[in-house]
Amino acid sequence: MQTEKAFLKVQNLGKSYKSDGPPVFAGIDFEIHRGEFVCIIGHSGCGKTTILNVLAGLEEATEGVAVMLDKHISGPSLDRGVVFQGHALMPWMTVLNNVCFAVKSKYPDWPKAKIAEHAQKYLSMVGLVNAENKKPSELSGGMKQRVGIARAFAIEPKMLLLDEPFGALDALTRGVIQDELLKICSETHQTVFMITHDVDEAILLSDKIMLMSNGPNARIAEIVVNTLPKNRQRATMHHDPLYYPMRNHLVDFLVNRSKDLQAKSASGVLDGHKPVIVRPGIDTPLSQ
Amino acid sequence: MKKASLRLKATVLSLLVLFFLLLIWQIETLPKSAPKPVGAATSSEYADLMSAGGGESTQKSGFPTPTQLGQTIYKQLSNPLYDNGPNDKGIGIQLAYSLARVGLGFLLATLVAVPFGFLIGMSPLAYQTFNPFIQILKPISPLAWMPIALYTIKDSSISGIFVIFICSLWPMLLNTAFGVANVRKELLNVAKTLEVSPLRKAFLVILPAAAPTILTGMRISMGIAWLVIVAAEMLVGGTGVGYFLWNEWNNLSLSSVIFAILLIGVVGMLLDTLIGRIQKAVSYAD
Numbered sequence: 001m002q003t004e005k006a007f008l009k010v011q012n013l014g015k016s017y018k019s020d021g022p023p024v025f026a027g028i029d030f031e032i033h034r035g036e037f038v039c040i041i042g043h044s045g046c047g048k049t050t051i052l053n054v055l056a057g058l059e060e061a062t063e064g065v066a067v068m069l070d071k072h073i074s075g076p077s078l079d080r081g082v083v084f085q086g087h088a089l090m091p092w093m094t095v096l097n098n099v100c101f102a103v104k105s106k107y108p109d110w111p112k113a114k115i116a117e118h119a120q121k122y123l124s125m126v127g128l129v130n131a132e133n134k135k136p137s138e139l140s141g142g143m144k145q146r147v148g149i150a151r152a153f154a155i156e157p158k159m160l161l162l163d164e165p166f167g168a169l170d171a172l173t174r175g176v177i178q179d180e181l182l183k184i185c186s187e188t189h190q191t192v193f194m195i196t197h198d199v200d201e202a203i204l205l206s207d208k209i210m211l212m213s214n215g216p217n218a219r220i221a222e223i224v225v226n227t228l229p230k231n232r233q234r235a236t237m238h239h240d241p242l243y244y245p246m247r248n249h250l251v252d253f254l255v256n257r258s259k260d261l262q263a264k265s266a267s268g269v270l271d272g273h274k275p276v277i278v279r280p281g282i283d284t285p286l287s288q
Numbered sequence: 289m290k291k292a293s294l295r296l297k298a299t300v301l302s303l304l305v306l307f308f309l310l311l312i313w314q315i316e317t318l319p320k321s322a323p324k325p326v327g328a329a330t331s332s333e334y335a336d337l338m339s340a341g342g343g344e345s346t347q348k349s350g351f352p353t354p355t356q357l358g359q360t361i362y363k364q365l366s367n368p369l370y371d372n373g374p375n376d377k378g379i380g381i382q383l384a385y386s387l388a389r390v391g392l393g394f395l396l397a398t399l400v401a402v403p404f405g406f407l408i409g410m411s412p413l414a415y416q417t418f419n420p421f422i423q424i425l426k427p428i429s430p431l432a433w434m435p436i437a438l439y440t441i442k443d444s445s446i447s448g449i450f451v452i453f454i455c456s457l458w459p460m461l462l463n464t465a466f467g468v469a470n471v472r473k474e475l476l477n478v479a480k481t482l483e484v485s486p487l488r489k490a491f492l493v494i495l496p497a498a499a500p501t502i503l504t505g506m507r508i509s510m511g512i513a514w515l516v517i518v519a520a521e522m523l524v525g526g527t528g529v530g531y532f533l534w535n536e537w538n539n540l541s542l543s544s545v546i547f548a549i550l551l552i553g554v555v556g557m558l559l560d561t562l563i564g565r566i567q568k569a570v571s572y573a574d
């Protein structure tokens with residue numbers, strides 16, 4: 001089947017900023033399939049943003065390759081939409097023009113009216129039609145973030161890269177936007193790579209959660225398959241019998257196992273290590 | 289409401305201050321009514337000469353009263369465009385000469401400084417290469433260029449424009465370079481991921497992002513240019529408000545000198561307000 005072929009393949013990816021010191025991360029291997037929503041969790045500074053930047057083509061890896069649809073990622077591309085951590089809207093443009101700017105970049109030949117209409121479609125998707133003539137400075141943090149999401153979606157990229165898109169939001173707004181994102185992604189079968197620090201967010205949104213050990217020399221230690229049913233919802237998912245095994249597994253990694261792994265990787269035990277695939281609550285974790 | 293009343297208060301106070309200044313001035317310049325022995329006045333011509341020469345102990349202060357100034361202002365403004373040959377032109381004509389020189393020199397400086405500042409701001413190599421030259425040329429008083437300009441250009445009017453050009457150049461150049469170099473990396477990354485063409489990036493991302501900083505440079509440049517044009521015109525003569533001022537000093541018409549001073553101040557303020565408006569239009573909240 002065509003869909004089983006990896007959409008994005010990362011092989012032996014490594015990055016070091018200094019030639020003498022240890023790399024920030026090394027030997028990163030993973031695959032993302034078409035339509036999959038993948039989250040990556042790890043402690044601050046382990047290199048998540050760096051990996052995302054490499055996937056976006058904004059930064060070069062020192063080792064290994066990232067391949068999307070059989071093409072090496074060697075620079076930024078309209079095929080990959082990025083939602084930046086700090087929303088990164090052009091402050092002098094209105095909300096609508098921010099999105100139009102992106103649409104015009106993707107479809108330079110479209111007439112103005114069509115561009116605006118297309119942009120408005122995505123703004124209404126994130127519930128911002130009424131704010132389209134406002135400047136970013138007049139928006140709340142959550143609204144800005146939603147403009148960023150609309151902008152990334154509006155170029156209809158083959159893949160979305162999200163860097164802690166909800167990091168700065170309060171719990172309530174965060175929930176609302178998470179629901180929106182979930183809805184949009186399941187409607188459009190969008191392939192997503194997302195960084196988060198929030199375990200519940202990862203459980204709600206992702207099909208697969210990659211756990212990254214602490215740096216330097218960070219690795220993808222485990223790939224956790226989300227065992228909760230696909231139609232899970234924020235309000236009810238914690239009643240699912242698989243929710244707590246899942247959550248405990250993730251939290252336990254962040255609290256305990258990531259440190260052990262760092263010690264191991266420092267002594268070189270992890271060289272050539274392949275990530276363990278885990279289904280919490282279904283099979284017992286293979287490594288503790 | 290509160291804001292409005294604050295402004296009202298300030299306006300009233302400003303007018304009061306102005307009134308008292310004028311009052312003090314009027315009192316100080318009144319002809320001394322308690323006369324010194326009049327018999328000693330051998331000739332009124334002599335006294336006039338003394339007072340014109342700035343002698344303070346004479347009967348009549350040579351310094352014009354506000355009323356005299358008012359008359360001069362009225363006379364000058366009621367016929368600003370007359371032209372009675374090289375040494376006697378209406379203030380409107382003189383002002384137009386000065387403004388044209390400043391405008392032209394400033395425009396030329398903008399045409400050079402903004403693109404060049406862009407280059408320097410975009411490329412660290414270009415910045416490092418040109419920085420020593422800029423740092424040495426920047427602190428030179430624009431008037432110091434005058435002899436060289438006069439020697440090479442051989443035209444006092446164009447030399448004036450050149451001096452304006454030189455003095456406007458540096459603030460605009462440095463501010464443009466600074467603004468361009470400090471565009472938020474995030475925004476540039478957005479442009480990169482959208483595969484925006486270099487030209488579109490320059491005009492739609494970098495230029496608007498740096499515009500407030502560039503306009504700040506322009507505002508500084510315009511301020512300096514207006515300071516310099518007066519001095520330059522005093523130096524080379526011919527036309528312009530600076531020349532007018534110097535000429536009136538030579539005519540010993542102090543009230544015309546004061547009129548010119550006030551005019552220079554008002555026009556300078558208007559120029560600054562104009563650029564301030566543009567600056568406000570291109571600045572953005574972030």
Ligand SMILES: Nc1ncnc2c1ncn2[C@@H]1O[C@H](COP(=O)(O)OP(=O)(O)OP(=O)(O)O)[C@@H](O)[C@H]1O
Nearest residue numbers: 017018024042043044045046047048049050051215
């Ligand atoms: N330009 C740089 N020069 C040198 N070191 C860098 C640079 N950028 C990042 N690093 C280092 O690389 C490591 C990974 O950074 P990265 O931003 O990818 O972390 P992160 O996992 O995204 O952290 P966080 O969760 O806090 O965002 C950090 O230890 C950081 O010190």
Ligand SMILES: [Mg+2]
Nearest residue numbers: 048049050163
């Ligand atoms: Mg990060």
